[in-house]
Amino acid sequence: MSAKARVRQDGKISLPFLNDVEAAGIPPNVLARRLQARLKDFIVNPVVTISLEEPKPIQISVLGEVTKPGNVQLEPGAGVIQALGAAGGLNDFASRDMIFVIRQTQPEAGAPLRIRFTYESLTQVRGRSATFRLQSGDVVVVE
Numbered sequence: 001m002s003a004k005a006r007v008r009q010d011g012k013i014s015l016p017f018l019n020d021v022e023a024a025g026i027p028p029n030v031l032a033r034r035l036q037a038r039l040k041d042f043i044v045n046p047v048v049t050i051s052l053e054e055p056k057p058i059q060i061s062v063l064g065e066v067t068k069p070g071n072v073q074l075e076p077g078a079g080v081i082q083a084l085g086a087a088g089g090l091n092d093f094a095s096r097d098m099i100f101v102i103r104q105t106q107p108e109a110g111a112p113l114r115i116r117f118t119y120e121s122l123t124q125v126r127g128r129s130a131t132f133r134l135q136s137g138d139v140v141v142v143e
Contacts, residue, residue, distance in 0.1 A: 001043075007056070017042045028052060060134055062087035064142035065094035077133055081122045083140045090119065090142060098143035103135065 005013035011024030018038055023031055028050040039046035057073040060083055067088025074082055080101060084090065096119035103113045121129040134140075 004053075058134060058136040058138075060136065060138045060140060062140045062142075065091050066142050067091050074134065079122075079132055079134060080117055080129065080140060083134060084122070084142070087140075094142050096120065100141045100143070101132075101134065102139040102141060104137055 001016065003015055005015060005023075007013055007023050011022055012020045013023045014020055015035070018035065021031075021035065021038075026034070032048040032050045035050075036046050036048040039048065055076045058076055058078065059071060059073055061069075061071050062083050063069050066084065067090075069087060072083060072086040074086060080099065084099075090096070099117040099119060099122070101113075101115045101117070103115065105112055115132070117129055117132075121127055
């Protein structure tokens, strides 16, 4: 028996015998073990293999001096330059050395992080801009 399932907005998947199962945020190996344990009531020695076919896009906001400010979806692993591209690029009033990513930290860590980039470092892929990856919930601000 095999099944393909997409994680729904509520974080669950629907599977034969098990109906709705919480899947969002659970690593594939952990979910496989949980499903295997639940399937033992229906199948002798079940073997569960989970593969991720399509990663969930990250959701970020791009604000300030860009052509189309707002919320954008990007592929996991995207950097600041991809976010600026999705927002239509810098407008005529943008300061090329005042590009920031605001990242929420853990509540116990205190204030959010404010990470500065320059347009030159982003386009020439230098320094930390070459390896910096956005996360869901980040806000890119161009002053």
